[in-house]
Amino acid sequence: MKAVRTDLKMADGRTIYYFDQSPQIRNAVDKREVEERPELGQMRLDVLTNEWISMAAHRQTRAFLPPKELCPLCPTKPGLDTEIADSNYQVVVFENRSPSFANPNGAFTLAQYANLKTPVLSAAGHCEVICFTDHHEGCFGQLPLSQIRLVMEAWRDRVKEISKMPYVQHIAPFENRGEEVGVTLNHPHGQIYAYPFIPPRTEKMVAIAEQYLASNARPLISDVIERELKDEVRIIAQNDHWLAYVPFASRYPYEIHVSPKSFVPDLAELSDEQADAYPEIAKEVLLRLDGVFGIEMAYIAAWHQAPVRSARKSFGLHWQITSIRRQPGKLKYLAGSESALGAFIMDMKPEQSAEQLRAVKL
């Protein structure tokens, strides 16, 4: 599949990218009054952990669960001018209106980030919103396969392009689904966060992956996949190009990793065959997740990629879905042990949740 991308300007200067499965006329003008763009946020160094915390005070006022009639991610219709000026779309991507990271206009170099003696820096980076469909109802897992394929094409395009921004070190496309994980807009959408540093969890995984490659001459993720294929009991679904499994040491009641069977560092480097084989496994996994309790499961689905400029041969792309729901009426909370100490306690064996997920009738 080759998607067609049309770039238009929004009223306040942001760019919106329309992705279509075939050429469409996309020329709708954003007629909204021009609002001033928020100021670039700040990053502060937590010296106890050497981690950067982004401070985006302008996000306090962002939209919070507006009713469907006021959804800013629906297409524009009479009486409602939304983020998307057209009256319909397939997939669109645009810069977040209240971005946690934004273009520093030259005032930022990656070298500054490495200097831990500078306790405050601009929150340089880039944050985009990706709307999976122009239908307000529904969800990613219920989209037609061709629509999921188009989303994948948009992700590949955006990762390739954002990778060129000189102040970006790491890119993470993710989706938060459900008010239980803090979703503020119900319209099916995801986000693409591009950081000026390698985020803490990624940094740790990168160090381990690099060390593993040096010692074993193989990427760690390839051996993880080999173990899962051998153990079998935690596999949820697979096809020629992808494997979906509950990881051996999962942290959440329902956690699924979906990994390409052949090593690839990021979405931009997926082959067309790998990209083509993604929609069916993505759909199956998400429908199985909703099937466990017969309710829409709140989840976080995040793409773990190699950083833009490092660990390209050691860190393997994988899609991690974690759900905090452990029973229909119960959530797993990150309390003292998880939140303050970082030590996860699981109430369920991974083999048990894998069995439940496999047993769902689709």
Place this chain on the structure above:
Amino acid sequence: MKAVRTDLKMADGRTIYYFDQSPQIRNAVDKREVEERPELGQMRLDVLTNEWISMAAHRQTRAFLPPKELCPLCPTKPGLDTEIADSNYQVVVFENRSPSFANPNGAFTLAQYANLKTPVLSAAGHCEVICFTDHHEGCFGQLPLSQIRLVMEAWRDRVKEISKMPYVQHIAPFENRGEEVGVTLNHPHGQIYAYPFIPPRTEKMVAIAEQYLASNARPLISDVIERELKDEVRIIAQNDHWLAYVPFASRYPYEIHVSPKSFVPDLAELSDEQADAYPEIAKEVLLRLDGVFGIEMAYIAAWHQAPVRSARKSFGLHWQITSIRRQPGKLKYLAGSESALGAFIMDMKPEQSAEQLRAVKL
């Protein structure tokens, strides 16, 4: 203050420790039917992060928000046999009925933990429950000062004693407050988790603290406190021995650190003067937190201590209180960026929350 401790056996063999401000007759017998103790859980290594995940399947069935009349942490009364056999108590501590970590009966050595090629180990360690008061209503911050002092004495005692267990590497007393952070019992209580490994967040802080001490010949936390005293704007409260402040790079809308002004590695090594000065600052900080919105704030309050056997001169004790409430009707959720990547985004400047906390009329 010298607390009096009385040790009694519970029906299933666990020990209960009564802490009293003055000698009391404590001989109530636990008359409940003997239930079998759950099996020792399992720890699995997540090879992508080299972190241990504890699997405690027996915790699935633990009590979940029972009504007040059935509270297992209230004293025993006619018709209700609780965890505490006596009809009253001041502060009690006992081993968790569904512990995430427990005595491995010799089947575990710390050396095993260091071998990352062993992917499964017993969840050796120790988990205790500490009841702050025998009153079901109320909360830690509303206790009389002398009662908070008694809790501190129980913490010091338990940390000193648990430190002797040969399979314990790290001890963390913490309190989860509020159903928003997953509290399953409303009775004012905390937990003491003792791990057979140094938990991931602590391990990272330890490495940084050790490096800082080696380079600067001063503990990092001492310089943090000096900066906070100099900057002033983030200070919430202080007395001769303790400083309470919103950290320079806080992760949560309301985050407060309470640190001894003189370096001390853990609760067991606090001087009597430091312990005596804790209740007033603890109470003030927690009442200010509840005062911001005039509602009971959900929080996690955790003691960060030096590990039992390492970093004793570099890692300084501090009490970290984090609240996920950002507005009366809104919580901060750990979504994609925080949960999957470990990168925190803050909607508010620390100076702003410090000002709000200081402005609360007590």
